[in-house]
Amino acid sequence: MNTGDFDLKSYLSAKRALIDRALDRWLPAATGFSAPVKEAMRYSVGAGGKRIRPILILAGGQAVRANEHHLLPAACAMECLHTYSLIHDDLPAMDNDDLRRGKPTCHRIFGEALAILAGDALLTLAFELMTRPELTSGIHPERINRAVFVLAKAAGENGMVGGQAADILNEGKTVEPQVLNYIHYHKTAALLGASVEIGAILGGGHEEDIIRLRRYGQTLGLAFQIKDDILDIEGDQEIIGKPIGSDERQKKVTYPSVFGIETAKAKALELLREAISLLDPFDHEAEPLRAIARYVIDRKR
Amino acid sequence: MNTGDFDLKSYLSAKRALIDRALDRWLPAATGFSAPVKEAMRYSVGAGGKRIRPILILAGGQAVRANEHHLLPAACAMECLHTYSLIHDDLPAMDNDDLRRGKPTCHRIFGEALAILAGDALLTLAFELMTRPELTSGIHPERINRAVFVLAKAAGENGMVGGQAADILNEGKTVEPQVLNYIHYHKTAALLGASVEIGAILGGGHEEDIIRLRRYGQTLGLAFQIKDDILDIEGDQEIIGKPIGSDERQKKVTYPSVFGIETAKAKALELLREAISLLDPFDHEAEPLRAIARYVIDRKR
Numbered sequence: 001m002n003t004g005d006f007d008l009k010s011y012l013s014a015k016r017a018l019i020d021r022a023l024d025r026w027l028p029a030a031t032g033f034s035a036p037v038k039e040a041m042r043y044s045v046g047a048g049g050k051r052i053r054p055i056l057i058l059a060g061g062q063a064v065r066a067n068e069h070h071l072l073p074a075a076c077a078m079e080c081l082h083t084y085s086l087i088h089d090d091l092p093a094m095d096n097d098d099l100r101r102g103k104p105t106c107h108r109i110f111g112e113a114l115a116i117l118a119g120d121a122l123l124t125l126a127f128e129l130m131t132r133p134e135l136t137s138g139i140h141p142e143r144i145n146r147a148v149f150v151l152a153k154a155a156g157e158n159g160m161v162g163g164q165a166a167d168i169l170n171e172g173k174t175v176e177p178q179v180l181n182y183i184h185y186h187k188t189a190a191l192l193g194a195s196v197e198i199g200a201i202l203g204g205g206h207e208e209d210i211i212r213l214r215r216y217g218q219t220l221g222l223a224f225q226i227k228d229d230i231l232d233i234e235g236d237q238e239i240i241g242k243p244i245g246s247d248e249r250q251k252k253v254t255y256p257s258v259f260g261i262e263t264a265k266a267k268a269l270e271l272l273r274e275a276i277s278l279l280d281p282f283d284h285e286a287e288p289l290r291a292i293a294r295y296v297i298d299r300k301r
Numbered sequence: 302m303n304t305g306d307f308d309l310k311s312y313l314s315a316k317r318a319l320i321d322r323a324l325d326r327w328l329p330a331a332t333g334f335s336a337p338v339k340e341a342m343r344y345s346v347g348a349g350g351k352r353i354r355p356i357l358i359l360a361g362g363q364a365v366r367a368n369e370h371h372l373l374p375a376a377c378a379m380e381c382l383h384t385y386s387l388i389h390d391d392l393p394a395m396d397n398d399d400l401r402r403g404k405p406t407c408h409r410i411f412g413e414a415l416a417i418l419a420g421d422a423l424l425t426l427a428f429e430l431m432t433r434p435e436l437t438s439g440i441h442p443e444r445i446n447r448a449v450f451v452l453a454k455a456a457g458e459n460g461m462v463g464g465q466a467a468d469i470l471n472e473g474k475t476v477e478p479q480v481l482n483y484i485h486y487h488k489t490a491a492l493l494g495a496s497v498e499i500g501a502i503l504g505g506g507h508e509e510d511i512i513r514l515r516r517y518g519q520t521l522g523l524a525f526q527i528k529d530d531i532l533d534i535e536g537d538q539e540i541i542g543k544p545i546g547s548d549e550r551q552k553k554v555t556y557p558s559v560f561g562i563e564t565a566k567a568k569a570l571e572l573l574r575e576a577i578s579l580l581d582p583f584d585h586e587a588e589p590l591r592a593i594a595r596y597v598i599d600r601k602r
Contacts, residue, residue, distance in 0.1 A: 033483045034463035036470060041458065088421060093413035112394035116417065117466050120389060121458035123421065127428045128453035131446045141442035145432045148449055152429035157342065157422035162335035165418050169337060182334045 008291040015055045022076050026129060040110040040118035041125075045083045047101050050301075052224075052292075053078045053195045059288040060196035060213050063279075066203025073135040074147055074198050077126040081155055082191070084122035087115055089164060095250065099243070126151065139202060147198045154194035163187030172251035180258050188228075189221030196220075196289070209282075216278040216289065223271035224296050226264050229254035231301065233261060239301045272297045309592040316356045323377050327430060341411040341419035342426075346384045348402050351602075353525075353593075354379045354496045360589035361497035361514050364580075367504025374436040375448055375499050378427040382456055383492070385423035388416055390465060396551065400544070427452065440503060448499045455495035464488030473552035481559050489529075490522030497521075497590070510583075517579040517590065524572035525597050527565050530555035532602065534562060540602045573598045 023045055030039040054075035061071040090097040090105040091112060097105050107115035129135065130148050153159055163186025170179060196217030200210045232247045233256055247254050256264040275293045279286045324346055331340040355376035362372040391398040391406040392413060398406050408416035430436065431449050454460055464487025471480060497518030501511045533548045534557055548555050557565040576594045580587045 028458055032463070033480055034458060034466040034470070034487075037462065037466035038458055084421075088417055091417065093417060113469050114466065116389055116392065116394060117462050117469075119421075120385075120424065121462040123424055124453050124457035124462065127449060128457055131450035131453065133447075133450065136446070141446050145437070145442050145445050145449075146434075148428060149432035149434065152425050152432065156425035156429055157329050157335060157339055161338065161418050161422040161425065162333070165335040165338035165415065168414050168418075169335070179334055186335070 006287045006291045008288070008295055011288055011291070012055065012295075015058055016051045018058075018072070019051050019054045019075055019079065022072050023079060026073075026076055026135075027080075027125075036110060037114055037117050037121060040106055040114050041083075041122055043109060044087050044100075044106045044118065045080065045122070047103050049079070049083070049101065051079060052296075053082050053191060056192060056195035056217060056220075056289075056292065057199040057202075059286075059292060060199025060217065061203035062199075063213060063282050063286040063289055064200050064203040064205030064209050065285060066199065066205075067138075070136075070139045070202050071199055073129045073132065074151075074202055077129040077151065078191075078195055078198070080122040080129065081126040081151065084119040084126070085155075085160060085164070087119040087122070091115060094164075094168065097246070123155075140204075143202050143204065147201050150194050150197055150201065154190040159186055159190040159194075160188075163190070167253065170253050173253070175253050175258065177258060180253055180255065183253055184222055184225045184255065185218070188225040189218045192221030192224060193218035212278050212281065213289075216275050216293075219271050219275040219278065220293055220296055223268045223275065223293075226255045226268040226271070227297060227299065229256050230261065230264055230268070231299075236300060268297055307588045307592045309589070309596055312589055312592070313356065313596075316359055317352045319359075319373070320352050320355045320376055320380065323373050324380060327374075327377055327436075328381075328426075337411060338415055338418050338422060341407055341415050342384075342423055344410060345388050345401075345407045345419065346381065346423070348404050350380070350384070350402065352380060353597075354383050354492060357493060357496035357518060357521075357590075357593065358500040358503075360587075360593060361500025361518065362504035363500070364514060364583050364587040364590055365501050365504040365506030365510050366586060367500065367506075368439075371437075371440045371503050372500055374430045374433065375452075375503055378430040378452065379492075379496055379499070381423040381430065382427040382452065385420040385427075386456075386461060386465070388420040388423070392416060395465075395469065398547070424456075441505070444503050444505065448502050451495050451498055451502065455491040460487055460491040460495075461489075464491070468554065471554050474554070476554050476559065478559060481554055481556065484554055485523055485526045485556065486519070489526040490519045493522030493525060494519035513579050513582065514590075517576050517594075520572050520576040520579065521594055521597055524569045524576065524594075527556045527569040527572070528598060528600065530557050531562065531565055531569070532600075537601060569598055 027042055028038045030042060057075040057078055058071050087106045089095050090100055091107055098108055106118055136144055163183050166183045167187060193214045197210055197214035200213040235244055237244045272293055276290055279289055328343055329339045331343060358376040358379055359372050388407045390396050391401055392408055399409055407419060437445055464484050467484045468488060494515045498511060498515035501514040536545055538545045573594055577591055580590055
């Protein structure tokens with residue numbers, strides 16, 4: 001299972017370009033009487049994310065030999081949904097962040113009301129893109145329904161929103177490891193797991209493949225979140241694009257704050273190995289997923 | 302087309318009870334580490350709405366002889382989506398309302414952060430309910446896809462959110478009638494039209510029926526919004542459950558403020574007649590829709 005010669009950098013930049021072109025085509029033009037809200041949507045989606053979640057949809061689909069055309073609307077939907085969550089998390093009533101990826105946050109540019117609405121519109125657009133007739137012809141409708149369900153479940157009160165709520169409710173508190181695990185799993189891992197799973201569903205994967213790929217994504221998601229928390233302590237502010245140490249200042253519950261940084265690093269590595277071993281039954285079409293797992297741990301931002 | 306003997310009061314209370322029972326069953330229980338956000342969702346959904354939108358799904362489906370079981374998840378989804386829009390509209394950064402239906406608004410009870418998250422979770426839950434396997438077995442998957450698309454389109458930046466954005470952007474301004482029409486159509490009519498349309502889609506209506514029922518719902522929606530604006534001037538505070546005159550204080554763009562109250566009343570009546578005439582090709586199964594149209598104009602709250 002040696003995968004050392006896969007060129008991840010080229011893969012990521014090709015997929016990012018594909019996703020960015022599709023997003024630009026499918027996001028609404030900033031015209032008409034509600035133009036500023038559409039401008040706010042485009043501003044935040046365009047603010048230079050890593051596009052990890054949509055790429056995981058493409059890579060998850062590739063592992064089961066999907067038609068990439070069938071994955072692109074869902075990939076863009078996932079990025080819209082992720083962007084909505086960042087816009088709302090940054091609001092004054094939530095994390096009150098002024099910077100995101102080195103740029104002013106949505107509400108700093110457009111005001112709170114339009115930022116709330118831009119987030120709402122992006123969340124809604126996610127489900128529109130998943131089902132828009134021009135984009136989804138040729139995909140089995142059962143697969144689309146299932147993918148919509150997986151997305152909604154991973155994003156809602158039993159997924160990402162539940163994690164964000166638990167995070168806010170526990171700020172400044174000393175928490176049990178089980179609360180920390182709940183927050184990490186729900187805030188990040190649920191949606192990363194859903195990304196890989198949606199790729200596998202839309203790509204027509206067998207049931208056991210879908211389950212394995214979901215578990216790979218969830219495991220990767222936990223590693224991803226721990227790595228984020230480590231970067232917030234040890235990362236380079238210039239590279240990350242936001243101030244270091246914000247978790248500590250906001251008294252966020254993080255893996256390093258509960259277990260210490262060395263244990264956090266060991267845990268991230270252990271999860272990485274587990275994620276990669278879940279891919280054992282898959283052939284070379286799962287190379288992108290293997291390489292992404294390593295990248296998640298090695299990344300500097 | 303005499304429909305005088307249809308007992309709308311019994312119909313509405315029976316359907317409200319059906320919807321309220323289903324909502325209670327399908328909304329998440331307020332347990333676990335994110336319990337307060339689920340409590341906030343239940344608080345706002347339970348705050349005694351008229352359930353007009355979900356009832357329009359049931360009534361729209363009945364007009365094409367739908368199986369009511371196939372409509373109930375979408376009806377609850379629509380009410381969740383409507384409730385999310387109220388929670389977010391009431392936020393300090395938006396309309397800054399303290400009362401809704403005579404009770405403190407969500408953010409007054411749970412704080413802004415949880416109110417934002419409860420709204421996000423309800424919007425997301427709408428799409429989960431539309432596609433949850435246990436609730437949707439037996440419905441053609443193509444119809445579910447189409448209904449999800451119609452819901453998302455009517456709710457997003459090209460529908461309700463666009464209307465709310467234009468409303469906020471034009472507060473305190475003197476606007477052209479075309480801006481007023483944009484706001485009314487997008488803020489209210491789009492979602493009422495979508496409700497009737499979704500009932501017709503899930504109920505297996507013919508294409509021409511679906512189009513007519515959508516137009517009925519949109520026309521009704523415009524009448525509904527004008528009536529809302531009239532009630533805000535002439536209504537009874539006790540019956541409505543919120544202070545009268547809030548539109549004027551907030552310098553909202555309304556039909557009466559642009560055209561005067563008498564013209565507004567005449568317009569609402571004209572739209573009512575148009576909505577009812579759109580139902581001409583339908584038989585007695587469209588009685589609820591006819592009676593609802595009259596109720597929208599006659600209502601006191």
